[in-house]
Amino acid sequence: MAEQYEKLCDMMATKRDIAQGFQKRPKEEVQEFWEEVARNLNAFGPPTKDSNTWRKVWIDWKYYMKRKLSHNKKERMSTGGGPCRLQRISPLDEKVIALTGLETDDIPSTKTKKFNEAAFGKMEEVTSYLRHMNRSLETLAETAVKQPEEQKRHNRIKEELVKEKVEIKMQMLRLGPNYKPDSKKIFGIRHLKICGEILSSDKSGITSFIHNLRAKMNEMEISDMQLYNADESGLFYRFLPDKTFVAANEKTAPGRKIAKDRITFMLCANANGSHKLKPLIIGKSANPRCFKGFENPLEYANSQKSWKNSELFFRWFHHSFIKQVGQFSAENNLPPRALLLIDNCTAHKPTDKLQSDDRNIAAMLLPPNVTAVFQPMDQNPIRLVKLEYRAKLLWNIVAQENIPVENILKGHSIRDTILLLKLAWDE
Template sequence: MVFRRQKKNIPIDGTILKNKAKYFYKKIYKKDDFSASSGWLQKFKKRHGIRFIKICGEKLSSQKELVDPFLIKLAEKIKQLNLAPDQIYNADETGLYWKLIPDKTYVSNKEKNAPGRKVCKQRLTFLACTNASGDHKIRPLVIGKLKNPRCLKNKHIPVDYDSSKSAWMTCSIFKTWFDTKFIPQVRCYLEQKGLRKTALLLLDNAPSHPPEDELISDDGQIITMFMPPNVTALIQPMDQNCIRITKLKYRNLLLSHIIANKAEDLEFILKKFNLRNAVTNLSKVWESLEPVMIAKCWKKILSTSFDNEYDSEDEIPLINLKSQMFSDQEMNITKSLFQKICPNANLSSKDIYTWNEDVNLDDETPAVEIESDDTDVSEEVVEVQTKMSHSDGIKAINDCLKYALENRATNEEISVLKNIRERAVLEQSKQTFKECKITDFFK
């Protein structure tokens, strides 16, 4: 019965199980004295390992019959343009609650609940885009609610930033990104690789994406191709694993940041964690994605176009993501980091999935109107802190260098620390030799 209903994509709840149990009891024992209580249902589920889970993902609503015709059409387009994997791109956007941490903890059986805190629902959207070889990751586009966040003013950030009142993608933002960011970066990359400056961008049919005839370069060499509706969960490369791994790695960095500042209150740490910290961490984890992993996400959609055999094990179905979407190593890192923050908590794989997918966290907050000075007043410094002196900074960097050398840091990482130390020494020298006023000698 269960399998027949699952085949038809019909949800099964406790009421259905109870009614079916009473039906079989009456049929077998010819009696009508079985009530199938809630207690019986709990024990029945425990005996047979039955869980009640949320139906998630889009795979069941996908139209599989549209996939093969599209793959044939894509193969023809690739052959017509004579494209290599380096010249084929996919872009997809996703939301990210950038201050959200898990809310799991153990309590005694006498406690009905645990003291909580307000869930941090600050959300941004980031656009992920790579080519099929995994060799070229386009600089991430981040979309926030505020036009000029105070924490980003006069700061160099490793992402492209834009804004909308809801922090979601819009047609105008996507068109601007395509013309001013995507095309120049693709042309530069192809020139460095010695390839023709011809490229194809694959997109889903989201309402925030302009029509194909608007997404084309001036010379007509870089064009766009839309996938059919309801096939994103089945074949879109960015939706297979790239985005999910990026989000999990980002959240591991957020937990690491909390642990590094564990002397302070958690609320205070999250309040100080601003948008600049978020986009820096996001860029860092995006750059850390391995080309091999990215290329693997393209195998399904390019199976008809190139001579690489598609292995069904390479696909990561959304319905099984709770157990398959991340490597054991990544899952263990997340559990270990969270254990340091909440020693009494037990974060399961299902909890990590729920946290990473932002399940049940629809942003119902109305869009924030942009203020007259276009600044984010919520980014005010929460308390006045004493500025660290140059000498203290040099001492701290020396400790960092010692740690880096003892733990086999790369030459690039050590070079960054030495450059910061050199800058601190120069600033200290400027203060030492600063011209004095004659009144300074009479103090």
């Protein structure tokens, strides 16, 4: 039996990719190899096995080594365990570990003594370093009293650097001889997700546009209260957050199937925030069943894919925007004039159709490729409305304790979405 295992290791050494289970060979070639393994090993038998059984023997052997290495690693990291609880790894086992690419750092017995010596030596080094640093700090503190202010400042800086080094050494002492300082902390950097489109923006036309905008406002004789901006965004209204808090001992956070039911909403407000118009909601259905007996507090429209198009936008401009701006102007004793800033997309063209009959209410396009930098609604309002909507959706789910989350999300309709969006926009 031992000769068979020795021969198995020798044959697997000729095919390292098959030994590790990551081969990209044809199935016929792999099967031919295992049949050759079976013939050679059966010659040393008994026992005698077929090719599939010998393959299973090799797979089980690999997993047994993996469990043994994991056990030894846990024993080293535990308090009070010690080498006495480490499982022995034979030379043949070490050969399997080397062939399969498992962690060779966890091979114990003969290396345990060297590991402990390395740890003890590291601790002695850190202790000696700390004593030296303490003496250096005391010397700096004594000489600082007798030296000029400039030299004191220099010593304070030096003292801070020494303290930082001591802190790093203390971390090395706590975490063991294999600890390496975090390079991100050393170099003062952090890891962030790349988001937005600011780097793709064309900022060359912003200055000229600002002058044109001021000239247009002077020509129309309007103030910031009469300058509006509108922009739309998609919303997966049944989508739950993909991050959560878990206990420190939990390794994963299981999730659910992502609900991709989508609508589009458009926000519009004036420059000083005194007038927030009713958001426009764009869904797929012309008459959703959930609207029966429902007085919609927002504007609703529909398109085939829940996207905004020129027809919907022109209809909103003439039947909703002009009307709401007129009411606001009358309530605040303002002349019925307004200018709407919108991004340069095809749904907003041509702009000569975006004006009232008396031409006192009109629209103006922003320069192309400046939305991420210059569009007011893209700076924060849309993001904050989405965050507030998500929070209210979660509160709604938490409030219904005895109902499964899947049932709550399934029953969450566009009607519920509109009510939550209205609350988020009002706040």
